[in-house]
Amino acid sequence: DVKVTQSSRYLVKRTGEKVFLECVQDMDHENMFWYRQDPGLGLRLIYFSYDVKMKEKGDIPEGYSVSREKKERFSLILESASTNQTSMYLCASSPGQGGLGAFFGQGTRLTVV
Amino acid sequence: DQQVKQNSPSLSVQEGRISILNCDYTNSMFDYFLWYKKYPAEGPTFLISISSIKDKNEDGRFTVFLNKSAKHLSLHIVPSQPGDSAVYFCAASARVSGGADGLTFGKGTHLIIQP
Structure with missing residues (x-):
């Protein structure tokens, strides 16, 4: 069963903090989003x-x-979190061009206070 | 400038009837179209797709129609079931551009199936 896994389902961070959202895929896909x-x-x-x-x-x-040091891992970095970055963040990977066949992770609900 | 438009934020349909979700696009370079379904607090899941060389693709209760001249596609769900209640996103891809450009999504339509 294919999988895109995001490290956290819910996160609460303070304004100005550096935030890391991690995403790992086990499908050997070239493309990540x-x-x-x-x-x-x-x-x-x-x-x-x-x-x-x-x-x-x-x-x-x-x-x-962002950072992609390994094929399976794609990290999103908020250098200095702000309240307007409160959102649902979704990671995806795909084998094909143009995002075709994209599989999504379950999402991370980030709240910046 | 929105390249993929879903003009209905929500749609309410009675169980057992047909649900029709619409999507318009402006970019002529798009050559592949997809529909994703999303439940709250979950990631989108792929539903059905269609290549621009076709005008119809069917998979069980789901059928997608593409009208290239009108730059319009629609998703038909027949019969509608309570589990179909979700947000549906229309997405488009320009494969000819190559690379890994992500899908371009519409804003979504919240489908509510009423018993």
């Missing part, structure tokens, strides 16, 4: 990676960075 989901806005792409140590900005990269 970070999205955030907000009511009325759908899913928006933050960053993606098509290979180890490679990263590309998505539609809303401001305030975020």
Whole structure:
């Protein structure tokens, strides 16, 4: 059974903290993605990676960075958390180009207070 | 500029009837379309997809129709069941661009199946 696992289901962090969201996939997929989901806005792409140590900005990269040191792991970093980063964060991986066949993790609900 | 639009934030349908969810897109480079279903506090799960070379794809109770000239696709669920109550996201991909550009999602439609 394919799996994309996000390290936390729920997180509460303080404004200004550095926050790490971890994602691991066991499908040997080349491509990994970070999205955030907000009511009325759908899913928006933050960053993606098509290979180890490679990263590309998505539609809303401001305030975020990523790290992909190993093929199976893709980390999202909030350098200095702010309240407008309170959201549901979703990690996905896919074997194909264009995000085809993407599998999603269960999501991390992050609240910044 | 929203490239994938789901203009109905919510839709209420009686159990057993047909649910029709609509999606419009503006980017002519999109060549593959997908529907995802999402329950609260869970990640989206893939439902059904269609390539731009087709106009219909069917999988059990789910059928997706694509009208390229109108840049419109729709998801039909027949018959609707209580477990279908969820948020449905339309997504599009431009495979021709290559690379790993992520899917472009619509804002979602909350489908509510009433008993």
